[in-house]
Amino acid sequence: MTDMENLIELLRSKYARIFPDYVKNTELMNFLNENRGMIEWDNLEELKEFYAKNGQPRKVVFRQWEMENKQFLDFRKQLKEANKEYPHEKEFRELLAIRQYSRKTIKSYALSLRSANEYMKTKEKTVISEADKEQFHRYFMYLTEERKVSVSTLRIARFAIEYYRSEIVCIPVKLDFAYGLRKKEHLPTIFSKWEIAKILNATNNLKHKLVLSLLYSAGLRLSEVIHLKVKDIDIRRKTVFVREGKGGKDRFTVLSDKLISDLTIFMDGRKETDILFPSNQKSDSGNEKSLSARTVQKILSNALTKSGIRKQGTPHDLRHSFATHLLETGTDIHFIQKLLGHQNLSTTTIYTRLANPKIAGVKSPL
Numbered sequence: 001m002t003d004m005e006n007l008i009e010l011l012r013s014k015y016a017r018i019f020p021d022y023v024k025n026t027e028l029m030n031f032l033n034e035n036r037g038m039i040e041w042d043n044l045e046e047l048k049e050f051y052a053k054n055g056q057p058r059k060v061v062f063r064q065w066e067m068e069n070k071q072f073l074d075f076r077k078q079l080k081e082a083n084k085e086y087p088h089e090k091e092f093r094e095l096l097a098i099r100q101y102s103r104k105t106i107k108s109y110a111l112s113l114r115s116a117n118e119y120m121k122t123k124e125k126t127v128i129s130e131a132d133k134e135q136f137h138r139y140f141m142y143l144t145e146e147r148k149v150s151v152s153t154l155r156i157a158r159f160a161i162e163y164y165r166s167e168i169v170c171i172p173v174k175l176d177f178a179y180g181l182r183k184k185e186h187l188p189t190i191f192s193k194w195e196i197a198k199i200l201n202a203t204n205n206l207k208h209k210l211v212l213s214l215l216y217s218a219g220l221r222l223s224e225v226i227h228l229k230v231k232d233i234d235i236r237r238k239t240v241f242v243r244e245g246k247g248g249k250d251r252f253t254v255l256s257d258k259l260i261s262d263l264t265i266f267m268d269g270r271k272e273t274d275i276l277f278p279s280n281q282k283s284d285s286g287n288e289k290s291l292s293a294r295t296v297q298k299i300l301s302n303a304l305t306k307s308g309i310r311k312q313g314t315p316h317d318l319r320h321s322f323a324t325h326l327l328e329t330g331t332d333i334h335f336i337q338k339l340l341g342h343q344n345l346s347t348t349t350i351y352t353r354l355a356n357p358k359i360a361g362v363k364s365p366l
Helices: 005-012 025-034 041-053 058-080 089-097 103-124 133-146 151-169 193-201 205-218 220-226 259-268 293-307 315-330 333-340 345-353
Strands: 239-242 251-254 278-282 288-290
Touching: 005 025, 005 089, 025 058, 041 058, 058 259, 089 103, 089 151, 103 151, 133 151, 151 345, 193 205, 193 293, 205 220, 205 259, 205 293, 205 315, 220 293, 220 315, 251 293, 251 333, 315 333, 333 345
Parallel strands: none
Antiparallel strands: 239 251, 278 288
16 A cells, blocks of 8 residues: 555545545645645645546645645655665664664764765765765765865764664774864854843843743753753752753753743743743644744844844854853853863863953953
């Protein structure tokens, strides 16, 4: 039975008495949304043809659904083409999960392998399970010279390929040409306290303001703030509990007194297990889902525009500003390390280069 036949049978079983002539447009739209995970361009076209042959093209429904889901369908098509000869992806993901890698890391490694596999199929006429060291060398040259990816992306690609080949395919390949890559050190954007105030005051939506406020005042990563639960905010102890931060580690950080009133109002009537900052959209199963990273980036971008601040900044720069301002007010760097969840102190010492020289007691000789 094909995917298309499965889709038709699902529709038939859901609306057995009225299928297909008397299924309302709203019911058809709901059916498409509920079964989004199994729909691709090909079987969507076949479904449209099926209705057209029955004298009911339902053009408005299909056109609207295509517009809303085009990016998703295009991604599935690209993914399917890249993975036709990509064996054991499921086993690779499961092994990483068993070995306690985070969901974000698993996703990064899997996507890196898909990208490598697509290149091998297109340029080298092979697949990643069979490619040799020389072919992988050309792939890394392609990433470096044509795509101009970051050192972090190269490191992820090297680890994912080596791990996949040794642990899953059992034909190891050593990509030693990609060892010891030197990462360029770019100093991040730091917002002054005055600029932080302008950014927050330019944000009228309470949820959006609280998202930006926690990124700054608690020094959270973007992935950490969007996955907070209501129970992670402890008003009485004035702490924020970060579950499975970078490296899968839990930690506590500070909760600002200035946020307590707004957070109390915002969380009123909510369950402890609720997502603190839910998206306005529901998941495919109809449950709450977190704000997307892109949404938070857009919230900050809009706030910067409205505030008139000309600096370009990212949500992570609010975390950098948190650490820098603490250092400037004399907070011990080891305590800042704990609040940020840094494993190594050397990661935290970058902020000594960002702190205001006047506050650090250094004066210009001029």
